[in-house]
Amino acid sequence: MLISLKLRNLLFFILLTFSLSASEKTTVFMLHSYSEEYPWTKGQHSSFISNLNKINVHFEFYTEYLDSKRLELTTEYKNNFIQYLKLKYANINPDLIYVTDDNALKLIAENHNKIFLKERERPVFFSGINDLSMHNILPRKTFSGVYEVKEIKPNIELIKQFSPQTRDIYFIGDDSETYQSIKKELILQEKDFTTMNFKYISSQYISIILQKLPNKPRSFVLLTTIGNLKDDNNNTLQPKESISIIKQNQNLNILSMEDAYMYEGVIGGYMTSANKQGEEAADLVIQYLKRNSLENIHSILKSPNIYMFNWKSLTNSRVILSEYIARNALITGKNATFIETNTSMLLNILVIIMIILILGILIMYVVKRKKYEDQDEKLKKLASLRTKLYIKNQLIHNTFVLGKIGYWRLDTNKDKLFISEELLEILEIDYKIYKDDSEILYYFLNSNDKKLFSEKLSEVQSSHKAVSFNHKMTTLNKTVFNVSHLLYTENIEQNISVLVGIIKFEK
Helix, strand or coil: CHHHHHHHHHHHHHHHHHHHHHCCCCEEEEEEEECCHHHHHHHHHHHHHHHHHHHHCCCEEEEEECCCHHHHHHHHHHHHHHHHHHCCCCCCCCEEEEEEEEHHHHHHHHHHHHHCEEEECCCCEEEEECCHHHHCCCCCCCCCEEECCCHHHHHHHHHHHHHHCCEEEEEEEEEHHHHHHHHHHHHHHHHHHCCCEEEECCCCCCHHHHCCCCCCEEEEEEEECCCCCCCCCCCCCCHHHHHHHHHHCCCEEEEECEEEHHHHHHHHHHEEEEHHHHHHHHHHHHHHHHHHCCCCCCEEECCCCCEEEHHHHHHHCCCCCCHHHHHEEEEEECCCCCCCHHHHHHHHHHHHHHHHHHHHHHHHHHHHHHCCCCCHHHHHHHHHHHHHHHHHHHHHHHHHHHHHHEEEEEECCCCCCEECCHHHHHHHCCCCCCCCCCCCCHHEEEHHHHHHHHHHHHHHHHHCCEEEEEEEEECCCCEECCCCCCCCEEEECCCCCCCEEEEEECC
16 A cells, blocks of 8 residues: 555656646747748748647747848858847857857857857757768767758659750759759769769859850759849849749750749749758657757758659650659649539539529519610619629639639530630640530540430420539540530520530640
8 A cells, every 4th residue: 555655646746747838938049041031941931830739838939140141241240140149148048059050050069169158068959051071070979960962863754744856954043052962963973873963153243144044945954952043233133033033044944852832834844842841850859858858869861852844844844743643743833633623613613603593583574574674774784794794703703714624615505615714725726726516526526425415405404403523524635624614504594505614724
């Protein structure tokens, strides 16, 4: 009995101690090499914090930025920055430190014991480090983190897949210290690609970059690091601005080795991921907090890279992504399947169409009753009607654009077919030369599905009930799609019959 009582007291003490420790704050000092708005920095920072906040620990974060993309890290600047940190954090003793990218890591590695109190050894975690030699320099008992390696082989294989005849590959960089580290690694790998010609284009100034870019059609360029590019007035450009300027050369197919550069015009590639870097660094912190030691917590030398592509840029560049890569890739800007878009989307579309039909019927009824009223009054009502119908039609149009849904409308009395621009684009029909050919849909139907399509049309016309079915369609360039087809009929008046089709395309 006495032993049991002692055991209960011991368990209570352990639980109480755990509860108290869980309520204490874990203070994290964070230093980033670049500005708080730089996409690469934002990605690491947000993912790091988000991952830490998933565990039952209360964190308090303090964040500083070197802004080294826009400011030169002179000895004077670094000394003044260190003095600023010493003054600001004189009464703050962080439990651990997190830094991103090489400049911040080197500054902290050399000075963290000068900035903060030395009453204990605090761990330093990092991510986004290009200089792999730091792994052999940093003491393992204090430093642990994630290295960033821009892998060339998967991107070369991508280019070979996109364009087997391509031999020249251009690497674009901002001539920064980070770029030089990346270039050094690329040069070491040139021997593995004897049939390819690596061409390096780098400068601090984008105007010089533009002069050196190739003018040969379908040239492939790879962005390495471009965060330090400047205009001719020595203003540092945002990556989005730099990419927009580079993309003006329409001969280029642009791939990226970093997810922070996935702006309009960039196809994608096998790239370093800011989110993955931050997540992996946070996981190392979580391991440390569980053990209260860095022993057996090893830095991650295998960069957590990902395949990432922009669907619109892929399509515009007319390059084809293999199914194997697409299956494991993060593809942005691609609309989900009809089911994935949520069944509420279809219900909303149908509700909008029903509202328009009801409004149309009511308005027609009102107009008919008021046909003997003053002509000016009728014209005003008709103008109001046009405005309302225009707004509703715009709502439908915008909804279809978001959903990548094709739409057609056939007036069976006049044998006149309207096809939406979205459907014309998917079927690769030039809308400028398209004529109202009521038979044109049959041309794109799979031969095995034409009878089914006719049967469904007849069913809708006779029953006046909506039907949906699946079949195949083939574009002008022989691309085959699986489609979901929704048919229904409009009977606005007894002598007017309109068939409507809504088509969702899936490869």
